[in-house]
Amino acid sequence: MSNPDPRDELVDHLPAMRAFAMSLTRNSATADDMVQDTLVKAWTNIDKFEVGTNLRAWLFTILRNTYYSSRRKAKREVADVDGVFTESLSQKPDHDGRLQMADFRDAFAQLPDEQREALILVGASGFAYEEAAEMCGVAIGTIKSRVNRGRAKLSELMHLTDDDALELTDDATMAVVAARVNGALR
Amino acid sequence: MAQDHKRPRGKDTIDANLKRVYEETLQEDVPDRFKDLLAQLKAQDSAKDSGGGTSK
Numbered sequence: 001m002s003n004p005d006p007r008d009e010l011v012d013h014l015p016a017m018r019a020f021a022m023s024l025t026r027n028s029a030t031a032d033d034m035v036q037d038t039l040v041k042a043w044t045n046i047d048k049f050e051v052g053t054n055l056r057a058w059l060f061t062i063l064r065n066t067y068y069s070s071r072r073k074a075k076r077e078v079a080d081v082d083g084v085f086t087e088s089l090s091q092k093p094d095h096d097g098r099l100q101m102a103d104f105r106d107a108f109a110q111l112p113d114e115q116r117e118a119l120i121l122v123g124a125s126g127f128a129y130e131e132a133a134e135m136c137g138v139a140i141g142t143i144k145s146r147v148n149r150g151r152a153k154l155s156e157l158m159h160l161t162d163d164d165a166l167e168l169t170d171d172a173t174m175a176v177v178a179a180r181v182n183g184a185l186r
Numbered sequence: 187m188a189q190d191h192k193r194p195r196g197k198d199t200i201d202a203n204l205k206r207v208y209e210e211t212l213q214e215d216v217p218d219r220f221k222d223l224l225a226q227l228k229a230q231d232s233a234k235d236s237g238g239g240t241s242k
Binding site (some may be wrong): 007010014015016018020022032035039040043101104108123124125151155160 | 196197199200201203204205206207208209211212213214216217219220221223224227228
């Protein structure tokens with residue numbers, strides 16, 4: 001039988017892999033090196049991919065494993081504090097509303113890796129909480145709480161508190177997060 | 187789920203920004219090095235598959 005070879009589809013996922021890698025590393029050279037490693041790993045381990053499952057999720061899983069193992073190795077390699085990530089993405093002044101992309105990127109770069117990752121997976125790449133949880137090897141509740149904490153932190157950093165006020169919802173969100181955390185500890 | 191009302195209000199703004207950051211990289215041209223790499227990997231495999239003189 002001639003099933004379509006998933007290796008032929010790798011090329012279609014390259015832009016998404018680069019975008020995800022960029023959001024993790026915030027440095028385009030490091031991101032592309034990671035994508036390259038991921039491609040080689042994916043190619044040589046393609047027999048471990050279950051045909052019919054989500055190839056992009058599988059690739060993202062390899063990518064994040066690559067990232068976290070290199071991060072562990074390099075202990076605390078200099079993060080991109082100076083904003084290579086910010087600079088490498090050309091400034092586009094088409095802001096709708098009052099948010100500047102540069103402010104957003106600065107704020108985003110300040111989040112812990114785990115929150116950045118969860119936000120990108122769920123908020124930008126459109127994975128379900130369940131898929132993101134599986135990719136990150138954690139419980140769904142953990143992903144939800146990372147996303148919530150990430151959003152809350154971004155709101156705070158970007159002073160999104162005037163008209164998009166948090167006051168009505170913040171307590172409720174905190175209660176939900178607290179309940180989940182407590183639940184997870186039991 | 188039914189917890190939409192419990193999310194921070196800034197969520198839409200934040201998600202719009204997240205998507206924009208993500209999509210900016212998505213829309214970049216993929217560097218040639220990746221296509222070259224895939225071509226290389228493919229060439230290696232087809233050399234193996236065709237049962238040619240496998241050196242290993």
